[in-house]
Every structure is written in C-alpha cells, then in structure tokens.
Amino acid sequence: MPHQLLRVQNFNVSSDGFGAGEHQSLERPFGHADPGQMFAWAGATASWPNRTDPGGSRGLDDYLTRDFANNIGAEIMGRNKFSPHRGPWQDHEWRGWWGDEPPFHTPVFVMTHHERPSFTLSDTTFHFVGGDPADVLEQAREAAGGKDVRLGGGAATVREFLDADLVDTLHVAVSPDVVIGSGSRLWESPEELFDRFHCDVVPSPSGVVHHLFWRK
C-alpha cells in the first residue's frame, strides 16, 4: 500500500449499480435519479455536513459519514461531478453545485480536457487538470500534504482509476430499495472487484449496505 492512499469514500450506488441517472441538468445533478433517496442514510446522521436541524443518529452510518474527511488532503473529481456543462467552458460563472462553502475543505482536482483558471471558495480551491489518471493522482498527492486523496466520482471517474489499478480502498453504500436503470454505472455487481480487493459487506440497521474494499 502506498503511504498516501487513494480512497473512494461515501460513494452511493443503486441496487443496480448506478451512481447517477441520465439527463444531468442544472436542476438535476443526478439526472433522473433522486439524490434525496440515495443519500437518505447519510442525511440522517449527526455528522452530515449539510444538517440544518440538530440531532441525527450516531451509529454505524454516522461513523462512515464522519470518515468522509478523515485524513483526506485533496479530492479528485470528474468534470460531470463539478458541472452539468459539456465541452469548452462558455464562461467561468459556474463554480460548482455547492455554494460559497463547498464541503471539501481541501484542494479539488477536476479532470477535464478544457482549460480553466483555478479559483477558491472558502477553504476549497478548485484546479482544472488534463492528463491521465496517474498524472492527476500525482498532482493531488503533492497537494495533499502527506494525507490521503479522496476519489470523489462520478462512477465513470471511479471506473477510470479502477481500470488503471490506482485505487487503494473503496467505501460504496448500496441502497437496496433504489433502482436507477440507466445512467452512470459503477458496476454490474460488487463481485467484479473481488479478484483484486478484500471486501467487508456490512448491512446497516438503516437499510443501506456498506461495502468496504481494500486492495489484496
């Protein structure tokens, strides 16, 4: 294992393996899929960063929600996680879905073929980088100050790093009651990764099934 891990953390997929649906738009970052339904388990926890009311559970799901930021020094995300736009940037008005205080609190490397200057919102700085997964990971590791790097998705970006064999651990939360049918797919089945990874399958009392993979 490298000193600085590349970790997929709190990545949600439907029972049929999709991280998002089709037809992403400004109004629907997850396309036809319902993020409220997919993130319900995390939204119920005390550590959910977007909580507006006090309280929240402090059981298993809370441990995993809290770990989103634990020892993370940088994030890598795909262009489609950052923006609903495709192709060259029309302008630089769009600054992500997350408002003035994005929940990352670290440098974020957005993978895109289209250049754009870096910018900072609160304690999150977004960089726009080309190159293959290994190049991007090298930049993110350098920026992470000795900490781990989170691979933030979407599913196509996670697949790209899995195919390049660069991922060290994955936490994927499978929602058994959610079916998306088409869109951005992580896998047909978690078993696809069993040849390269150990896996703890941990059903939560909330209904979601946590899959914790680590490299063999």
Added chain:
Amino acid sequence: MPHQLLRVQNFNVSSDGFGAGEHQSLERPFGHADPGQMFAWAGATASWPNRTDPGGSRGLDDYLTRDFANNIGAEIMGRNKFSPHRGPWQDHEWRGWWGDEPPFHTPVFVMTHHERPSFTLSDTTFHFVGGDPADVLEQAREAAGGKDVRLGGGAATVREFLDADLVDTLHVAVSPDVVIGSGSRLWESPEELFDRFHCDVVPSPSGVVHHLFWRK
C-alpha cells in the same frame, strides 16, 4: 447533546459482559482474561497503533480502530487502568503500562483518591484527580480544547459515568467467543442501556459484534 461529547470508544467486553478478569497484576493488566484474544479484531487492522508488521485489514474493524483518536482531546481513565497498584502511591516510578510513547497523545485524567504530581511522556500528560465524575469531566473538557473526551475505562469507571448519566456515545466491541466469568463487569447484557440509548448492533465479518450506542 453537549458540544463536547463524552465517548466510550473501542471498549472490549467478553460475551458475558466483562472488560477484565480478576487478579490484576504487573504481568497481567487484564487479570486472568487474555487481552490478546479480546483485542484480536483490532490488532488485525491497518490502524492498530501497535502494529509491528505492515499490512492489516481496512474494512469495518479498521474504521472503528481508526476512530479511537478521531476528534478526541482528552481521556479519563480509572486508577486500575493506569496501574496494578492499590492504595497510596508507594513511589512515582510507575508511569503506566504503555512505555515511553503512550497511545493517547492528549491529556489523560486518572481518577484516584491518592494525590500524585502530573507527568508527561512524549505527547501524553497524565494528571491525577479526585472528585466525582462530573468534576473530572469538567476538567477533562477544559483540557480537550473544544474536542470530545474519551472515557477509557475500565468497566467500573464506565459504569460510574453511566450511573451519573454523563455518557453521550459508546462503542463496545463484544467478543462472542470469549467468556471471562468474573472480574470487572460492564453489564449483564447490552439491553440494560436500551432505555436511555439508541443502539446499532453491527456484527463484523471478523466475528466481533460492535455495539454503537448514542443517547436518546
């Protein structure tokens, strides 16, 4: 919930509810109980602080092992966790079981009726304090710099704080294959806490059963 939680973290008990056996001695901190057997689940993880070999699992048990230190700013422990000696200190030679680099990395408040000067080993400072649980908790909160306080045990000390209704969350790992029979008991059954606490019961693939309680 208070801003700074009082958390029991990674506390191990046998299937019959004991945290340690009888006849504690210099050679046997857990009395007749076998700590190797009780901590086996944690010792197998990548985050176990005493690892001598590289590797280790990175599944569910690793999340919980790692969380031992997460957002903890101070620990409270009973006299018997610190030392096999009873009554007034004969000398100040004894400095705990943990060698020159104790695994706490914060101030530690040892509850005792017998005065003794504070001392520091690496980044851990041990203070020796009398008073009731609420007094000790107040001192520990002040020392914790805004972070949570870990209640480190043993079982009698955890019971004392439970009886005073000062505990906010508990993570107790039950080893189904370990029977201790007599000694320092946390409970007859986890159900004793169900009136005051929510509880996620999470069996790990390793065999240990994690119990995650949080205040109702």
